[in-house]
Amino acid sequence: MRLLLVEDDNHVAAALSAVLARHGFDVTHARSGEEALQALVPESDGFGVVLLDLGLPDQDGYEVCGKIRKRTSTPVIMVTARSDVRSRIHGLNLGADDYVVKPYDTGELLARIHAVSRRSVPDDAAGSGDTALRLGPVRIELPTRQVSVDGSVVQLTRKEFDLLALLAQRPGVVFRREQIISEVWRTSWEGTGRTLEVHVASLRSKLRMPALIETVRGVGYRLVAPTA
Amino acid sequence: MRLLLVEDDNHVAAALSAVLARHGFDVTHARSGEEALQALVPESDGFGVVLLDLGLPDQDGYEVCGKIRKRTSTPVIMVTARSDVRSRIHGLNLGADDYVVKPYDTGELLARIHAVSRRSVPDDAAGSGDTALRLGPVRIELPTRQVSVDGSVVQLTRKEFDLLALLAQRPGVVFRREQIISEVWRTSWEGTGRTLEVHVASLRSKLRMPALIETVRGVGYRLVAPTA
DNA sequence: ATTACATCTGAGGGGAACTTGAGCATCACG
C-alpha cells in the first residue's frame, strides 16, 4: 500500500520510513504542506493513507488537512506533539481519521494505520468523476485499469498497463530505462535482458499505434505529447 | 444514528447515554457481551457504531470484539481502562476501529465517534427508496443482504455477500487482493492461504455467472461494468 | 453430543505472463 508521510524533520522521517517500508508500505515523503498537496493531485494519487505531522514549516497543519479533505477522500492520521484535548477534537472534526500524539509507540501507529486503511474505500469519488487520461485516441482509466483505443477496449497485462500508466503520467517527457524498470518492476535489479523492449513492443502492437511510444536512443522512452 | 453502548456499570452508562442522546444518538445499552451480541443479530442490527467497554462481567472484551467482527461490519470503538500499548495494539488488530483509554474527554470521544462513523459505508440514509444495486440480472439489497439473479433469490453466506457487496460498490474498478482481504475480513493479517480464491469461486458458482467477477492477474478482482 | 453449515488450509496442476537469448534491423558516425 502507498503511504504519504508528511514530516519536516528528515531524521524522524527517515527512521519512520524505514520501519514502514519494512512492514510493506510504499512510502513517499513530503517535507512541507505544499509538497504534500502536490503529491495528492489526482493523477499521482493512489495513496492508501496520509500520515500528517502538524508541525510544518510552511502552513498550518490543520489547514493542510482541510485541503486534503477537499481534494481526496484518502484517510488522514494526524501525528503531532500537541496533546491537548482541544487540538485533538479540532483535528478530528476537520476530517482526520485518527490523531496520534508524540511520542507514540511504533507498533501502535502501525496498528492504527491498518485500522484506518481497513475502512477506506478506494478513491475516485472525491471529484469530478472522470479520472481517465486521454492521449489522442487512447483513453486510460487508472482505477479500472482499462485502456481503450478509438473506443474499443484493449486487454493489457499487468506490466503492460503499469508501463503505459507510468509513461502517460507525463506525456512528452523521456523516462530513462532504469527509472522505468525501478518503477514498474519495483526492484532495483538491473536486468541486462531484453525484457523492457519486449513489453514495449507488445504495448505498441496492442495499441496499434507504434508511433505513440517513441524510443529515445541511449536514454529510454516517452509518449508523444497529446499534441497538436 | 443508532449506537450500541456496551458497558456493565449502570451509572457510567446512564451518564454517557445522556450525553450521547443530547448529541443526537439513538443509544441502546447492553450490560454484557452476551447482550451485545444478541443486539447485533442481523435482523435487529442497523447500528452505526458500537462503543465497547472491555471490562465486562461475562466474557473477555477482546473475544466479544472478535465475535462482533465475524457477525457484522459495524465500526467498533473500544473503551477501556487498560492503557498499555500491547492491549491497544491487540484491540486494534482484532478489528476495532479505534481505542480510547479511560478516563477520556467526552468531547474527544464524540469527535472519534464521528470520525469513525464518517467512514462507515452508508447503509444508506438517503431514504428515497432504492437501496438495491443492480448489475445486469443481479440485484443486491444491502439492508436485507439479499441477492437475486433473474428474479430468483440466491442464498449467500456472510463472507460471500460482503465480498460481492464490496466489489459491487464500484463496478468496473479493480480491487487489490490485500484491499479485499482487509475490507472483508477486517483484520490485519496477510494470509498466504487460498481463502480469497475459494470464496470467489463459490460466489461465481452461486451466481451462475462466472464472467461477472473478473480476475485481473497479479492485481485482484473486479465486477464487469453493467454496460460494456 | 450431534448435526449442519461456513470458513479455512494445503497440495496439485494448468495456463497466462514474464524472461531470456540469438539473430536481425536500424541508427550514428567516421
Next chain:
DNA sequence: CGTGATGCTCAAGTTCCCCTCAGATGTAAT
C-alpha cells in the same frame, strides 16, 4: 559505405499466479 552500438523480433523456456478439490477446523443450532 563500413562498423559498432543500440534497439527490435521471435520463439523458446521458466516463473508465478490463480483455480480446483478434498479435507480440517471452527461455529451455531438441535
